[in-house]
Amino acid sequence: MKIQKIYKELFRTYGPQRWWPVHPRKKRQGFDPVFEILVGTILTQNTAWTNVEKAIENLFIAGVLDVPAMCTVRPEKLKRLIRPSGYFNAKSKKLKVLARHIRDHFDGGAGTMAKTITREDLLALWGIGPETADSILLYAGNRPEFVIDTYTKRLCAQHGVYHNTYDDYKTFFENALNADAKMYNEYHALIVRWGKEQTV
DNA sequence: AGCCAGGACTGAG
DNA sequence: CTCAGTCATGGC
Numbered sequence: 001m002k003i004q005k006i007y008k009e010l011f012r013t014y015g016p017q018r019w020w021p022v023h024p025r026k027k028r029q030g031f032d033p034v035f036e037i038l039v040g041t042i043l044t045q046n047t048a049w050t051n052v053e054k055a056i057e058n059l060f061i062a063g064v065l066d067v068p069a070m071c072t073v074r075p076e077k078l079k080r081l082i083r084p085s086g087y088f089n090a091k092s093k094k095l096k097v098l099a100r101h102i103r104d105h106f107d108g109g110a111g112t113m114a115k116t117i118t119r120e121d122l123l124a125l126w127g128i129g130p131e132t133a134d135s136i137l138l139y140a141g142n143r144p145e146f147v148i149d150t151y152t153k154r155l156c157a158q159h160g161v162y163h164n165t166y167d168d169y170k171t172f173f174e175n176a177l178n179a180d181a182k183m184y185n186e187y188h189a190l191i192v193r194w195g196k197e198q199t200v
Numbered sequence: 201a202g203c204c205a206g207g208a209c210t211g212a213g
Numbered sequence: 214c215t216c217a218g219t220c221a222t223g224g225c
Contacts, residue, residue, distance in 0.1 A: 019206095045207040051223055052206085086221040090209080129208045149206060192206050 017189035070099035094127030114141035151195030
């Protein structure tokens with residue numbers, strides 16, 4: 001009912017958000033923009049995006065923003081590079097788990113993984129929870145999985161809608177909307193945009 | 201000077 | 214299974 005109306009309202013207010021933001025880098029051997037998105041979903045966990053940008057830039061400059069390099073880079077070096085994005089001990093492990101899983105199971109690389117992996121298999125990876133899994137499927141794989149975050153719950157609360165688990169919120173949105181990846185993409189980004197202007 | 205940011209894991213009860 | 218505690222940097 002009014003889930004779609006809220007979307008139109010947000011879109012009219014803020015316009016298209018054009019997620020996922022990927023830095024316009026020079027092409028070079030082995031560089032895959034989809035992998036940059038995957039790295040971003042890990043690094044932005046409970047972290048301001050401006051800090052994530054610094055970390056991703058460090059990775060790129062060091063030549064570590066690709067699957068083979070991420071697999072083999074020494075943990076101490078990796079931690080140093082991603083330090084601006086916080087939680088560097090945990091996130092360095094998460095990045096290696098992710099990169100090694102791509103290397104070991106997807107010959108086509110990050111793009112193939114994002115387009116073919118199941119949500120269940122993503123959730124089985126250490127460091128990937130429900131929001132990160134859905135962000136990967138939606139923003140890297142262009143697949144219709146609605147992403148729930150704290151802003152989404154805040155928006156629901158403001159309209160008197162409350163659920164228990166992450167999956168309850170996810171089902172609530174997906175039942176009310178068409179399974180449209182492009183629209184899911186904008187909707188979640190718009191909710192984040194909205195959330196940043198709330199005082200709380 | 202705290203508080204929060206585009207969360208997820210762990211250990212207790 | 215539920216849930217507080219923990220992790221860490223940078224901006225305001």
